[in-house]
Amino acid sequence: MSAIADTPRQRSRWQPDFWSLVAFAAWAILILLLLMPLSLVLVSSFRDESGGLSLANWQRLFTSARYFNAFVNTLIVGFGGLAGALLLGSVMAFCMARLQIAGSRLVSMLAILALVSPPFIGAYSWIVLFGSGGIVRQTLMSWGIFMPPIYGVWGVLIVFAFKFYPYVYLLTSGALANINRSLEEAAENLGLTPFQRVMKVSFPLVLPALSAGGLLALIHAIADFGTPRLLGRGFNVLATEAYTAYSAEIGSNLGMATTLSLALILLSMVFVFIQRFMSRRNVYHSNLINRPEKVRLRGFANVAAHAAVYFIALGGAMPAIIAAIYSVRKTNGPVFQPGFGLESYSRIIATLGDVVRNSLVFSGVAVLLIVVVGTLIGCLVARRNTVQTSLLDATLMVPYVMPGIVVGVAFIAAFNTPPLVMTGTATIIILSVFIRRLPYAVRSSAAALRQVGPSMEEAAISLGYSPVKAFLRVTIPLIAPGIIAGAMLSFVTAINELSSSLVLYVGGTVTMPVKIYIAINDGDYGTAASLSTILLVLSGAAIYLAFRLLGRDERALL
């Protein structure tokens, strides 16, 4: 009793100041790693080459035929990628959610494979099969069937469709499987034809998922820089122009690079807002008393459905499969020889050990940071509903729309000159991965926490635990599986991260994806394929762990 009596009457005292500290640290991180670099990008886009204030860069963006082309081309790949991903993704989603498909577990594994295929290797594999000297093209030509090589805008769009369909597929099949069957039965019962039923009931119900998946495909398509670079053959987009402006050996133009980056961010943001606006009212919660059943098709329809599903699944996973096969082809230096062998792997062990180590260390450290900081901020956002935390949450949306190239350019703009010089260090690569992936960790831990609900912690407090102890003893154990699973998925993104590292790397900080890019450019496909395979195996292991902890949920990968 005396302990109680001694406590001074101060109501705010038991609100742990810890969380204010977290909020402070969160803002410090966001200002240093996000807002400051971004505003420097903004400033730098308004400077001419001599450093004076001017609108020259923006003027060039809108008047130069080259940049105008890049802008139009970006829209083309954006909407083209969106259309392709929507087409393949929704066909796949419908078949998988509503039809009995043999080997559906294999199909969903192939979809995951498509999602985590290391960047660049995708475009490369398509070239191997359908390029000028591609195996499939050559074979067809020898049969007398002409097939144009895959280069150019159509090639880019085909690759995007197969690369980004899993976004639409995973989100939409989830939504389709969760429509209460009674709703469709009710529509039937009210006299709607099957087609009307789909258009008036099922389609509106999956529209939010469809548009969210489409948005992801669109944003990734306009940010992607490897595919147009390798397959485009002169087909330039904003992302490739930003990289070129930055990396040109002679006359590197940071001002133009930042202007192009900003144009890319603005474009992404416009699409995010459009999607938000489209699905503003469309949050449906339905009870799942009556789950939809999977229909078993017969005859031709069944064959057609299976053919469609496996065509899409194998097409999407093809790059990963090709990489795995090519990684065990016999090589002599960079040249493939007939037969199989492990030369590529032994070359990695002999000469590229530090590249593999870099990748593991950078991603490991980045994921550790992401987990700790992301969980704390997630708790803050989930539990404290103030203007300040809403602002924090909104600011954390920014990295979602920042293409990797832009993060790289922004970090160069911010950390190349004193007071903070980090260019050329491992730290800058780790931090770039950290800031890009942080929002996902915040989102997932906030979501996990909202599921726990505050009454758990209150119960612990009423039983005599201080708020901090209650958090550690009750909340943390409850959200731990979610956090670890999230960490595994962050690891997958971190270790496959290419575009920002490509801007930020120096000789000593080359990572596996960067090395794959260099190897492909040098024509050393054996090394590229075997590094890609190693990445795939590491990603697969992390995903397996995450699924063990979280339950199998492919949507967590998005």
Next chain:
Amino acid sequence: MAYLQVDGAIKRYGATTALDGVSFAVGKGEFFTLLGPSGCGKTTLLRSIAGFSQLSEGRIDLDGVDLLAVPPHRRDIGMVFQDYAIFPHLTVAENVAFGLKARKVPASAIRERVAEALATVRLAALADRLPAALSGGQQQRIGIARAMVVKPRLLLMDEPLSNLDAKLRLDLRDEIRAIQRTIGIAAIYVTHDQEEALAISDRICVMDGGKVEQIGTPQQIYGQPATRFVASFVGTMNLLPPSAFGLPSSDGVAHWAVRPERLRLSEADTPAQFAFSLTGAVEHFTYLGREAHLTVSAQGHRLVAQIAAPPPDLSIEAGREIQLALDLRDLHAFDSEGRRVTVGRAA
């Protein structure tokens, strides 16, 4: 002096006032219920006592100590939650032991007290199970055992039965009351279910719009409702304008009110005190087994009468003209503000 004393409790959220000057006192060992519709402030008040919500103004004293100066985890107040709040990562026994561990009770004593508590709520057989597999009723029993086992100074229950099905609700209601009596702990119970409140409480505090409408025993609340709100919230009440049916007019009476079970079908053997009678047409008749309800339309007013233990062959078709009788002493009177007024009644 009272054991728990709440004085002038006010809670504002921006422009809205959730608690508007609530005061009451609870005695040691008393079962005290906060009853009201959702949004009346009862849960806010309970959470203020627990310390999960802070009052804008007012005082709360427990056993002579200012409670608001004590952080929630030191208040030593047990709480049972509407959503059970059972820790899913701990076994049933670990859940119950959770509060004892915070109090650094020796392990052997913990084992003993947990076993005893689980026996009290009849869950001894499930001690080593994880709660996920248990039913709602079993989970709430864990919640009760977990809150009771630490022997708190006060037990708070926030609609503990509202997520359970009807039959279970009755069983657990009686169990809660029995356990509370055995331990002799003061309990504050929040509910929106008036029947539950009447059944379980020593005293009830009826709240509406953040204000106390009436505090009293179940008999007082039902039998002498202090306001028109209490009269119609607790049970059913027929409200009539002062001039209806030529009821005796009285100064300051804005409404007469009478309970359905106080209305009788006029028959030959109606006791003499049921002197006042009125005639109306039956609108509909609802047979409910142990009772029947009769909705009667009379001179433009609609009245509900309750017939206790209706004979199985009783059926009254709509449109039939009937006579209802009542004892004028069963009439309640309320003024234009809705407050109860006492009028000299003609015998």
